[in-house]
Structures are given as structure tokens and as C-alpha cells.
Amino acid sequence: xxxxADVIIDISKxxxxxTFQYKIPEDxxxxxxxxxxxNLPFGRGNRMVCGFVTEVTDYAKxxxxxxxxxxxxxxxxxxxxxxxxxxxxxxxxxxxSTMNQALKTVIPVKQxxxxxxxxxxxxxxxxxxxxxxxxxxxxKHHTARARLLEELLVHPEISYEIVTQKLNVxxxxxxxxxxxxxxxxxxxxxxxxxxxHIERKEHKISxxxxxxxxxxxxxxxxxxxxxxxxxxHGVTGSGKTEVYMELIADVxxxxxxxxxxxxxxxxxxxxxxxxxxxxxxxVSIINSRMSKGERYDQxxxxxxxxxxxxxxxxxxxxxxxxxxxxxxxxxEHEGSYKSETVPKYHARETAIERAKMSDxxxxxxxxxxxxxxxxxxxxxxxxxxxMERRVEGRPLPVCSVxxxxxxxxxxxxxxxxxxxxxxxxxxxxxxxxxxxFLNRRGLSGxxxxxxxxHVIKCPHCDVSLSLHKNHRLLCHYCGYEREAPxxxxxxxxxxxxxxxxxxxxxxxxxxxxxxxxKTLRMDYDTTRKKDGYETILSAFSNGEADILIGTxxxxxxxxxxxxxxxxxxxxxxxxxxxxxxxxxxxxxxxTQAAGRAGRGEAPGEVVIQTYNPCHYSIVTAKDQDYKAFYxxxxxARKLALYPPVSNLLFMLITAKEENAAGxxxxxxxxxxxxxxxxxxxxxxxxxxxxGKVKDVYRMALYLKHxxxxxxxxxxxxxxxxxxxxxxxxxxxxxxxxxPMNG
Numbered sequence: 001x002x003x004x005a006d007v008i009i010d011i012s013k014x015x016x017x018x019t020f021q022y023k024i025p026e027d028x029x030x031x032x033x034x035x036x037x038x039n040l041p042f043g044r045g046n047r048m049v050c051g052f053v054t055e056v057t058d059y060a061k062x063x064x065x066x067x068x069x070x071x072x073x074x075x076x077x078x079x080x081x082x083x084x085x086x087x088x089x090x091x092x093x094x095x096x097s098t099m100n101q102a103l104k105t106v107i108p109v110k111q112x113x114x115x116x117x118x119x120x121x122x123x124x125x126x127x128x129x130x131x132x133x134x135x136x137x138x139x140k141h142h143t144a145r146a147r148l149l150e151e152l153l154v155h156p157e158i159s160y161e162i163v164t165q166k167l168n169v170x171x172x173x174x175x176x177x178x179x180x181x182x183x184x185x186x187x188x189x190x191x192x193x194x195x196x197h198i199e200r201k202e203h204k205i206s207x208x209x210x211x212x213x214x215x216x217x218x219x220x221x222x223x224x225x226x227x228x229x230x231x232x233h234g235v236t237g238s239g240k241t242e243v244y245m246e247l248i249a250d251v252x253x254x255x256x257x258x259x260x261x262x263x264x265x266x267x268x269x270x271x272x273x274x275x276x277x278x279x280x281x282x283v284s285i286i287n288s289r290m291s292k293g294e295r296y297d298q299x300x301x302x303x304x305x306x307x308x309x310x311x312x313x314x315x316x317x318x319x320x321x322x323x324x325x326x327x328x329x330x331x332e333h334e335g336s337y338k339s340e341t342v343p344k345y346h347a348r349e350t351a352i353e354r355a356k357m358s359d360x361x362x363x364x365x366x367x368x369x370x371x372x373x374x375x376x377x378x379x380x381x382x383x384x385x386x387m388e389r390r391v392e393g394r395p396l397p398v399c400s401v402x403x404x405x406x407x408x409x410x411x412x413x414x415x416x417x418x419x420x421x422x423x424x425x426x427x428x429x430x431x432x433x434x435x436x437f438l439n440r441r442g443l444s445g446x447x448x449x450x451x452x453x454h455v456i457k458c459p460h461c462d463v464s465l466s467l468h469k470n471h472r473l474l475c476h477y478c479g480y481e482r483e484a485p486x487x488x489x490x491x492x493x494x495x496x497x498x499x500x501x502x503x504x505x506x507x508x509x510x511x512x513x514x515x516x517x518k519t520l521r522m523d524y525d526t527t528r529k530k531d532g533y534e535t536i537l538s539a540f541s542n543g544e545a546d547i548l549i550g551t552x553x554x555x556x557x558x559x560x561x562x563x564x565x566x567x568x569x570x571x572x573x574x575x576x577x578x579x580x581x582x583x584x585x586x587x588x589x590x591t592q593a594a595g596r597a598g599r600g601e602a603p604g605e606v607v608i609q610t611y612n613p614c615h616y617s618i619v620t621a622k623d624q625d626y627k628a629f630y631x632x633x634x635x636a637r638k639l640a641l642y643p644p645v646s647n648l649l650f651m652l653i654t655a656k657e658e659n660a661a662g663x664x665x666x667x668x669x670x671x672x673x674x675x676x677x678x679x680x681x682x683x684x685x686x687x688x689x690x691g692k693v694k695d696v697y698r699m700a701l702y703l704k705h706x707x708x709x710x711x712x713x714x715x716x717x718x719x720x721x722x723x724x725x726x727x728x729x730x731x732x733x734x735x736x737x738x739p740m741n742g
Contacts, residue, residue, distance in 0.1 A: 003058055005032050005070060007051040008085075008103065009042060019054055019099065021061050023069045032056055035086030037074040050074060052085045054099050081107070083357050084318060090353050096715050096735030097343035105343060106318045119160035120186045121174065123152040133182060144173045152183060160185065205278065207246060208392075211239050214385050215246045222361050227383040229352055231332075231373050232365040234387030235624065236595020237394060240365045241271070243387075244328050245278055247363060252282070252308050256325025256360070260311045261347060263334035271330075272311055279309055286312035286319070314339065314347045317354065324358040327351045332364035332373060333588050338740040346738070348373070367595060368588040368626060371581075371633055372644040372738075390599075397566070397597040397604030399622040401613045408450055408495065415506060420567045420607045421513060428517055428546055432564040432602060436510070436549045437593045438503050439573045439586075447473065448572065449488035450495040453611040455572075456485065463579055466689065479686030506569065507549050514547070522550035555593040561600030568593050571610040575617060580642040581740065583617040587629045590621035641681070641704055643738045649711040650736040651701040651718075652688060657730075658697045664731045665699035668718070672703065677714065680705050711737065 006019040022040055024032050032038070034053055042049040048071065060067060088102035123130060130153055137146035148169045151158060163169050177183050207215065214232060221227050234240045248258045262271055275283045284298045284307040301307045303320040310319040314337055317327070329337065329351060337347040348364065355362045364373055364382070377384040390396065402417040412418055427434050447467050448455045456465050458475035465473035471484045488496045503523045510519055522536050529535075533553075540548045541560055548554060568590055575586040590608060598604020610618050620629035637645045653668065655661035665685035672682060681704045688698035705711050715735050722728050 001058055002060070002064065003029065003032075003056060004060055004067065005038075005053045006055040006057070006099065007038065007040060007070075008054055009049055009051045020051075021067055023064070023067045024056070025069050028070060028073065031073060032070065033086075034089035035082040035084075037082055039071040039074060041068050041071060052081055054085060054089060054103070081320070083354070084320065086357060087318075087350070087354050091343050091345050091350060094349075094712060095343040095345045095737060096719070101342050105339075105345070118188045120188060121148075121152070121158050121160055121163055122184050122186055123156040123182070124184045125182045127153065130182060133180070144169050145177060148173060148177065149182060205242050205245065207242060208239070210387050210389055211243050211246075211391075214243050214387055217385050218243075218247060218363060218383075219250055221383055228355060229362045229364065229382045230385055231369060231377045231382045232363055232385050232387070233369050233374070233377075233626070234365065234367060235390060235396065236367040236592065237390040237396075237599050238367070238387040239391040240330070240367075240387070241274060244330065244363070244365065245275065247326060247328070248309060249278070251325040252279075254325065256323050257302075257308045257321040258310075258326040258328065259316055259319050259321065259324065259351075260309060261316055261327070261329045261337070261351070262311060262313060263331045263336045275309060275311060282308040284310050286310060286316045288313070288315075317347050317351055321358075324354070324360045326361050326363065327355055328363045328365065330365050331592075333366045333368055333370040333584075335585070335740040342734050344734070344736040344739070346740075368591045371584050371630065371637065374626075374630055375634065375644040394598065395603055396624050397594055397606045399594055399606040399608060399624070401618060401622050402607055402609045403613045404609055404611050405451055405453055415509060415569055415609075416513065416567070417607065417609050420609065423565055423605060423607060424510075424514060424517075424547070424567070427565045428514060430564075433540070433543070433545075433560060433562045434547045434565045434567065435554060435560075435563055435593075435596055436506065436547060436567045436569060437555050437589075438506055438549070438551055438569045439571055439589055447484055447497060448611060449491060449493055450497075450611060451493035452488060452491040453572075454488055454490040455612075456482075456489075463582070474687065478683050503549055503551060510547060510549065517547050518545040519547045519549060520545040522548060522554050524551075527553070552589060555589065555596060558596060559599055560596065562602075563597055563599065564602045564604050566593055566597040566604070566606045568606065568608045571608050571618060571621075572612055575612065575615060580637070580640065583615070583636070584633055586615075587617040587621050587626075587633075590618070591624060591626070594621065594624065646704050646706050647708045647711055648738050649703040649705075649715065650739045651703070652734045652736065653685075653699045653701070654696050654732045654734075655730055656696055660730060661697040661699045664728065664733075665701060668733075669701060671718075671721070672701075672714070675714075675717075677705070677710065679707070680710070680714075708737070 003024045005022050005024050007022055008019050020042075032053055034055060036053045038051055038053060039048055040051055041047070046068075084106045085103065088099065088106045091097070091105065092099050092102040125133070130149060134146055134149045134153070137149060147167055148163060151167060160174075163174065164171065174183070174185065178185060214234070218230050218232070221230065232240060232243065234243075244260065248260070251258050260271070260275075272283065272285055284301055286295060286298050290298075298307075298310070299320055302310055303322075305322070310316050310321070329348060332348060339345050351362050354360070366373075369377075373382065376382045400419070402419050404417065407417050424434050447465070456473055457463065458465055458478065458480050460475070460478050460480055463475065465475055465480070465482070467484055468474055472481055473484050474481050485496060487494055503521055504525075507519055507521050510517065520536055520540055526536065527533050537558065539545060543562065571586065571590055574589055575582055594606040597606055608618060608622060612618065616632040617629065620626070620632070634645070637643070642648065651668065653661055653665045655664060662685075669682065669685050672680070683702040683704075685699050685701050688700040691698055703711060703714065718733065722731070722733060
């Protein structure tokens with residue numbers, strides 16, 4: 001049987017949107033697989049070029065007699081692209097996408113960007129000749145020429161910018177001296193450095209006993225090779241970052257490199273400050289707000305071995321390190337680690353796969369681990385390492401829960417409870433800082449009663465119904481629909497509806513109530529500019545404001561020593577966000593928010609405002625008790641067969657015609673039922689959470705199975721079915737395994 005290889009030509013030079021098929025010669029059979037670097041004839045002249053194999057198949061896309069053969073395998077090729085292409089192949093297989101989509105994900109910087117150049121003015125005349133010419137300039141009153149030449153005699157090499165800006169010498173004067181042979185302008189390439197402005201302030205880190213034990217436990221396991229993935233569960237303020245740095249230092253000591261993933265740009269500034277203090281210019285960062293040139297330069301530095309640590313969000317996972325030894329995923333529970341574009345990969349699983357390919361290790365860290373990770377740690381798939389105390393023996397903040405139903409009964413309709421208002425006033429008097437967190441997650445979703453706390457839920461799926469513009473309530477799992485009530489079905493109150501306050505409105509309320517307090521607001525609107533996060537965080541850290549108001553970007557990882565009060569407004573919003581992870585997200589957000597208070601010498605206090613004070617996610621967050629939350633949540637997941645107990649495949653079916661989308665969804669549902677796959681259950685078809693985007697209609701199917709491999713096989717069969725059906729060409733189907741938002 002003949003075998004063929006899809007090959008992408010020399011990644012650094014060619015576009016990534018096209019692969020070429022080559023025949024595999026018999027003498028190379030078994031040696032060709034995704035990621036292997038090969039030599040092959042290309043184009044009309046059959047010039048020999050280098051390429052990377054992306055897929056091996058027994059199917060010829062063209063006339064088999066016209067397909068060229070691979071010439072040979074590139075000897076001793078261990079290029080980083082080999083690992084990344086093999087990783088792309090794994091992603092395509094496990095998450096559903098085309099190979100090109102996967103390639104464009106793992107090779108995030110595809111186009112070479114013009115290098116940034118620095119101009120240096122150099123003295124090239126002999127010293128005596130230069131001094132003679134200087135005397136002539138003085139005599140003729142050529143002051144600018146004299147000023148430049150005089151400076152060059154002291155400093156033979158000067159930056160072009162210093163000459164034009166500080167010495168006030170024009171470019172025409174520089175050209176005139178260049179024509180006389182007195183100087184020359186040299187061009188030097190330099191990296192764009194997004195952290196170049198950060199001054200290195202060295203400080204020695206001294207680990208406490210708990211941190212040392214965690215480091216030793218992980219390093220011991222790594223050296224023995226007993227486990228490849230570690231889950232570091234440390235309470236907020238326990239010093240996980242110092243543990244990460246110690247692990248990275250050990251990896252670097254052995255000539256290896258490290259990737260540190262963080263969930264949001266908001267974490268970059270403070271994290272980078274700590275890392276630069278310890279590791280200096282061996283640290284680099286990547287994030288979406290950097291220019292193309294900055295991003296290109298950081299990946300180039302990594303590829304050339306000029307940096308050992310890359311810090312950044314999800315895309316930093318694909319840093320082209322050739323000696324990768326460690327991947328750390330901080331705040332591993334965060335939803336931003338799951339891609340919302342095809343391929344819909346999760347950074348956690350993809351990091352573990354990349355670590356396998358590179359003989360590296362993975363450390364997952366969080367004060368509130370994802371239920372998925374903790375479940376795997378309990379099952380022995382990951383090694384669990386725990387840190388249960390804050391550094392320097394600082395106590396966890398004291399948490400109290402305010403029942404907003406009682407506030408309403410007492411006549412307080414403000415979003416700030418009386419207790420929270422009193423505590424804010426007290427902190428302002430003591431010159432301490434306050435953070436107010438508005439839990440906006442799930443804002444557009446559920447409908448609840450402000451008097452009794454009742455939430456309108458789906459009778460079939462145990463998730464809240466989502467409110468739509470036509471005043472209808474809809475379940476985005478099974479399609480159940482009903483009219484939104486005007487009165488609460490439990491207590492008959494008319495105080496039923498959604499939550500409408502935003503951060504801007506809260507800032508107005510705070511300013512009215514506390515007229516002399518200085519406030520800062522941190523949300524999407526105030527952080528649009530490139531340095532928006534850094535500016536606001538620096539200002540608050542430096543004491544330029546008394547109160548910081550913000551959405552979830554203010555509650556993750558920040559360390560403000562003078563913050564002694566955290567007010568959590570509308571804790572319920574994420575609790576009924578319309579999907580099975582809602583309680584988990586609520587617990588995580590509240591616990592992370594609570595962890596911002598009391599990180600300095602003064603003890604911290606937290607006020608959680610809610611309409612449902614008895615819900616287990618609120619009660620366990622108040623007590624900062626992750627294990628109690630996990631026990632309650634995993635029981636709910638087992639009863640409903642939701643991940644991680646089972647696996648969930650979300651199929652999104654889209655079409656420009658509403659009837660076509662509906663027909664295709666029903667057709668796929670019937671097809672799957674007909675297959676009679678043992679252990680498979682299906683929910684839907686139903687309209688997707690957002691039923692129409694840019695005039696494209698969207699339908700959803702949810703498939704559950706205990707075996708992830710069975711769902712991957714089903715996905716493969718459906719992809720093949722779509723490929724061979726002409727009547728389905730106008731239909732687009734995307735797959736999302738264990739979705740984070742659905």
C-alpha cells in the first residue's frame with residue numbers, strides 16, 4: 001500500500017495556509033510521521049527545499065502518478081518546529097480543527113517583522129586630524145559641527161538620538177561631517193523589549209518551611225521521574241510565586257528553560273516585576289497588547305536561546321524553546337486557558353502533551369484548583385502538593401455574609417449594604433485601602449427575586465434559564481423555554497428581574513457616599529490603552545487612591561499590602577450563569593477576591609453580599625474551605641454526569657439560513673442516535689446561547705460519554721461525513737470538548 005505525507009514548506013519563509021502532498025518512498029516507510037523534517041523537490045525546477053510533515057495518510061489527493069516523492073529525512077534535525085508541528089497534529093486530532101488552524105495556533109508569529117535598528121555615530125578620523133578640524137570649525141563659527149566633533153573626541157561612539165536630541169545637532173550637520181570622512185553612522189539591530197523600562201531591583205527571597213517543603217516535594221518527584229504533572233494547592237497569600245521562582249531557578253541551573261502562564265494581562269506587571277528582580281534579562285513576556293514587532297522579537301530571542309523564561313497568557317505556551325524543562329500554569333482554574341476559537345484547546349492538557357514531547361514537567365498552581373484538576377489529583381493522575389498557611393503566619397481574612405434580602409426589608413435599596421458602608425468609612429479613617437469587586441459574570445443571564453432569592457431554573461438541566469430580549473427565558477442545553485414571570489412564583493414579590501448596575505454606576509454611588517475618598521476604576525473601558533493595567537495598578541499600589549472598584553481583573557493575583565477590606569457586590573451573578581460550572585466559578589471568584597485583603601501587617605476583612613447566603617458555594621467561600629466545596633460540587637457532577645466525572649462534547653452547527661441550521665442539527669442528532677454508541681447520551685438539539693451572530697444561525701448539540709476517546713472517534717466520523725456530503729457544504733460544524741462556557 002502506498003502512503004503519502006502532507007508537508008508544509010519551510011515555515012520561516014512560506015505562508016502557513018497551504019500544504020503539499022508527497023509520496024513516501026518505500027525505504028522511508030515507518031520513519032515519516034508528523035513533525036519530521038524532510039528534504040523534497042519543489043516547484044517546476046524541482047529545487048531541493050526543507051519541509052515539515054504535518055500528516056501521513058494512505059489517501060492520494062491527486063493523480064498518484066503525478067505526486068512527487070520525498071527525497072530524504074533531514075539528519076539530526078531536532079528543530080523546535082518539529083515539536084510544535086507534532087503538537088499541532090495532536091491538537092487537531094484531540095480538539096477538532098483543520099491542520100492549518102492548528103498550525104496557526106502553535107506558531108503564533110508567522111511573519112518576519114522588520115528588525116528595529118539603532119543608529120550609532122562613530123568617530124572615524126584620527127585624533128590629531130579631528131582636533132585640527134575642530135579648530136577650523138571654531139574659527140569659522142560652525143558651532144554645531146564643533147559641538148558634535150568635540151563630543152566625539154571624548155566619546156568616540158554616541159547614539160544618533162542623543163546627538164540630535166541632547167546635543168541639538170541636525171541630521172544635515174551629521175551628513176556634512178560624514179562626507180568629510182570625520183564620522184560614520186553604523187546601524188545596529190536591537191530587540192524591541194516590552195520590559196526594558198522596568199528597573200531591576202535585586203532582592204533575596206527567603207523561603208519559609210512550608211514553601212521549602214513544597215519545592216523539595218516537587219523537585220524530588222521531578223528528579224525521580226515519578227510524575228510529570230503537579231498540582232500546587234496553596235491558599236491565597238501562601239507564597240506560590242516564590243515556589244515557582246525556586247523551581248525555575250533549579251531548571252535553569254540544569255541548562256533548561258521555563259514557560260510561566262498567567263491567566264490575564266492584569267497579572268503580568270506584578271509578576272514580571274518579581275521575576276526580573278530575580279532573573280534579570282533572562283525573562284521575557286508576551287501578551288496580546290504588544291505590537292507585532294515586540295511579539296516577533298520575544299519569540300526570536302527565545303528561539304535563539306537568548307532568554308530562559310517566557311511569561312504570558314495562553315499563547316506563551318507555544319514559545320519556541322528548544323531546551324524546555326518546565327511549564328507552570330498559575331491560577332490554573334481560570335477559564336481564559338480554554339481557547340474560544342478553533343481549535344478549542346485547553347492550555348492545561350496541551351501543556352501536559354508538550355511537556356511529554358520535550359521531556360519536561362508541568363506545575364499547576366491555584367488557591368482554588370479547577371474541579372477537573374483536583375479530581376485528577378485525587379485519582380493519582382497528578383501529584384497533589386499543598387500549602388495551607390499564609391506567609392509569615394498571617395491569618396486569612398475574616399469573612400462575613402450580608403443577606404441582601406434583609407437589607408431590602410430594612411429599606412436599604414443601595415448596592416452597598418449598611419455593614420459594608422460602615423467598614424469602608426472605618427478603613428478610610430485609618431488610611432487603609434479598600435477594593436470593591438463587582439461580580440459581573442453571568443450578568444445577561446438569570447432572573448431572580450430580590451426579596452426571597454428564588455432563581456428561575458430549567459426543570460430538566462438544573463441550570464438557570466437565560467433571559468432574552470423578547471422577555472422569554474431559555475435553557476441553552478435542552479431548549480426548554482418559558483415566559484419570564486412578572487412576579488416571583490415563590491413569594492409573589494414584584495422584585496424579580498436581572499441585575500443592572502455596572503462599575504461606572506458603582507463608582508458614582510461611592511463618590512456620592514464618600515466624597516473625600518479618591519477612587520480608581522478598573523474595567524474594560526479604563527484598560528483599553530496599552531499600559532492601562534500597569535498605570536492603574538501602579539497608582540493604587542503607590543497609595544494614589546483609597547478605593548479600587550473593578551470587575552474580576554482586580555481579584556486575581558494582585559498583592560496590595562495596605563488593602564484591608566474587600567467588598568464583594570452581587571456574589572450571586574456568577575452562581576446562576578446558565579451552565580454546569582456556575583457554582584465552581586462563584587466559589588473561585590469569591591475566594592480569590594477574599595484573598596486580596598490582609599496581605600500586609602494589618603488583618604483583612606471581607607464582606608460578601610448575596611441574595612442566597614445558604615448556597616454551598618457562598619458558605620464554603622466564606623470559610624475559605626476548598627475541600628468542603630469540592631465534596632459538594634463533585635457530588636453534583638456525578639449525579640448529572642458532567643465533567644470531570646464524564647466528558648462533554650459541544651457541537652455548534654451554523655448556517656446562513658435558519659431552516660438549514662435547524663435541519664442539520666436534527667439530522668446530526670438522528671445520525672448519532674442511529675449509531676447506537678453504548679454509554680453515549682445526548683442533550684438537544686437546541687438554539688445556542690447566542691442564537692444568531694452576524695446573520696449566521698447557531699444550533700447546539702451536547703454529547704456525554706465517560707470515555708474521551710469515544711467522543712474523539714465520533715468527532716472524526718462526523719468530520720468525514722461532512723467532508724463527503726455535497727448537500728452539507730453550506731453547513732459549518734465546530735467541536736468543543738469539555739467546554740468552559742456551556
